[in-house]
Amino acid sequence: MNAVVELQQPARVDAGIDARTVVAAQDLTRTYGVGETAVAALRGVSLEIPRGHLTAVMGPSGSGKSTLMHILAGLDKPSSGTVEIDDVEITKLKDNELTKLRRRHIGFVFQFFNLLPMLSAEENITLPLSISGAKIEREWLEELLDATGLADRRRHRPAELSGGQQQRVAVARALVSRPTVLFADEPTGNLDSQTSAEILGLLRGAVETYGQTTVMVTHDPKAATIADRVLFLADGLIVKELGRSSQAEILETLSEVGR
């Protein structure tokens, strides 16, 4: 089933943000290994991510959701199929071009925060800009620090911050370059429920306030409630799709697609 997902009108779209597709994937397959031991992680996935939407990707472990995200973000290459980000076909790009594309178009939030221990919170946030040699916009940085509540902790090292604070630094780092798409890989996977809620609030806030297009891989039904759209993967295929849903609806769908 090659589910080409029809775009739903977003539940809420801020003025000035158009709903054009920013990420488009065609017939993605990904096979690991060769011969008899070959494992198909993706078996033909097509999807489109509209600008200004938060899309959640869910599914049981082994369903291919992480593989899908890695391919969409240009970290992995599909065995077949194409991915376009902002009309650029990234599946054809060489390593260096991909790196440059990530600088301009993509932000990451990881499960394990992945901050550099020897840098301060602020230095960690601006790291992508200094890597690409881009100028730091002071105002934007201050706004991010305020939004993430880190203004008074900007000089602290990661070791001096709580897990939630560290993940907030990671979110700010992902936003600092105003990426075309923000990918979050289990952003709450390593946090307790209270701090999880904080981080989810931040992510949703970015969508609302800045129209930040976001793709989030999660197995946490509660996390998926902030999504405008939830895609369910099973055995390498998109098997179901929901619009904005409650935790109960999501749980039900999950058990439906075979957890």
Next chain:
Amino acid sequence: MRRVAIRGLLARKLRSALTAFAIVLGVAMVSGTLVLTDTIEKAFDSIFSSSYAQTDAVVSGRKLVEWSQTGKATVSPDLLRRVQALPEVEAAAGTILDMSGDANQAKILDRDGEAIQGSNPTFGLGVDPGDERFNPFRLVEGDWASGPNEVVIDLNTADAQGFRVGERVKVAGEGPVRGFTLAGIVRFGDVDSLGGATIALFDVATARRVLDKTGFDAVAVAARDNVSAERLIDAISVALPKSVEVKTGSEQAAEDGEGVGEFVTFIRYFLLAFGGIALFVGAFVIFNTLSITVAQRTKELATLRTLGASRRQVLRSVVLEGAILGVVASAAGLGFGVLIAKGLTALMRAVGLELPQASMVFATRTAIVAMLTGTIVTLFASVWPAVRATRISPISAVREGGVIVKKPSRKTLVVGLVLSALSVAGLVNGTLGDDVSATVRVLGVALGVLGLFIGIALIAPRLIRPLARLVGLPGARLGGTAGRLAQQNAIRNPGRTASTAAALMIGLTLVSFVAVFGKALLASDENNLRKQLGTSHVISSQSGWDTVPLGAGEAAAAAEGVELASAIRGDRAQLRGGGEVDVSGVDPATIGRAYNFEWIEGSEAALASLASGGAIVREGLELPGGGKAGVGDRIRFLTPAGKRVETVVRGVYERRGDLDQLLGQVVLSQEAFDRSFPRPADLLTLVQADSTAGLERALAAYPDAKLQTGEAFIASWTKWLTDVMSLFYVLLALSVIVSLFGMVNTLVLAVFERTRELGMLRAVGMTRRQVRRMIRHEAVVTSLIGAALGLPLGVALGALVTQSLSQYGVSFSLPVVPLVAFVVVAIVAGVAAAVLPARRAGRLNVLEALQYE
């Protein structure tokens, strides 16, 4: 647990190999040195024993002085006849065949008319071919030399120069150059190569003329059947004059080899010292690597503890790891030693020290010493990491988080400070202290330097932060974010960076010390020679320390355009009640204008009194009673030929510096010198001349005579110092290379440890090139920290030692160019060390790195 240690080593092959290499090089240096010096010793042994291979007894002059220019007493033809007449004697023959000193020198000229040289001996020898058994040479081609116009040369020289039997070959002995017909080509006994030495072989009568000798160097004797060696020697000794003695062939060979033997022993310990330094640096590297792996394996070791392993078992497994590394590395080093021996031979040749070769000698002792030193050093370095491993508590197995960075402890700092302070005290006392015995001095300096290295390595973790900030500045500017991150990476684990840098520091300290000390010595030596020399030109031999035939000085004096030519004879003598001294024979009429005397006692008038049999001595000459020689004191000495000479001191001239001297400790008139020494020759002729054209013409017949301006002469006479410095640099490079392996190791471990971080950096937009640059910059920051520690330390040590020698006119000055060169070397070393780790880091797969636990 034993399996854990072995499997652990195997699982980390690259790291284990890199770690082992730190020891391999040091061990290779040790075993290479032993192989090389054993081989040289064997080669010399065979040279000397070949001279008397089938001889039952040898009659020769007593050896009274090592390295004499004029040679020991000769044996008269009359004595040969008397020996031949003895009933115990079957046959006896006289030879001119002493290869132990500098006395039998005859230079063969190449096709361009230049003396074939180097700093190698150029033997002129005489053997009558008659009795095969007394002739150590084997004819390869042609025939033996007979008559005044024939010569035979050795195979190596003939091959190298392309000389063919029948052609004319020019030879310069103790007189002008003469042409000879090449009668044949010989090989010397079983010796493969005489090093760079050349041999010109004549019949005895011709050899005497060429070398200006009378009699024989030795009479070789064969006993009749049934006559024991003792009986033969007893029979011969009855008839001997005092200056001559009789020995068995092997005794004589051993005596001939004494001087060379001491020299080889010196080379052996000299080279072993560098092996020791390399092993010391290797110990640092091993210590550091094992410490890091223990830290990285915290979880694994803690898990073993939870499974019931005792602290003792953990300790044993880490020490066992060290032991295996040590044994394997030592065995590899033993093998590599053969290559090092070859390399050392090439190195010696490069500084003009070509040594004879025999087939390689690989003694059991070499294997034992190399295996033991390598293994013990490695074990020693693994003890502390092993102790640290035992301190890991089982709970660490379940604790979150990766490697815990240990804060540099206060205790370490205190120990480091105390050790450094003690070492500095020892150093200062050893160099500048008054009334300190030589033993205390040497111990103070040696232990002081060693202690200072360890002390600074202990303090270094505290210095890493400011130093990294300083030396990382240019990199951070140039390298952008990668450079800045590298700088911060270098200070993340100060202890680790400190001991990595400390290993490099050792080598850099020593080379900087050599640069400072060498520069000071060179400057003072040149300065002192300049002060001594009062003429525009100097005639010396090509090598500088051989003598030039008397005719050369006389020809120079008579040459057109020459205002003044003052020849200086030279040889060594045995001072009665003292050691060996250099004796010079000067022309009292001219020497005062050619050499700038400063009188401590006596005056210019002392020179005139030389003509009437007096002597002048250099300041500080020790008398048998223990006092210093002064005007009126009697001096008695024995010449190499056994002649007793007695003279009275008429003046004491100022000693300038302790290195190169134009005049000996005892200066006689030429007449007195020529009366006392059998075959006088000039060491130097000091010449004042406006033009050199006439001089050059006059010297054309003396190919070994080298005319130079005063400055050029000083430069060539002091070249040995520059050569020694280069030798030190090359040998110390070994320990720098060892520390490089440490750097590679630390970086590989750091890359491994930061896998996920590198993945994140790549994900947020760092290119592979930037990743590589980051690692490279970190390496350069580390190596520059090594330089920042090592160069000042070396300069300070150099300043201390030069200060202690200030009374000899040695003064400190900063060798800017070498120091800048060492900084460049450090940077290059860092870049080189980063190649492998940077490539690994650049190749990391982003996805795998991100998922890496």
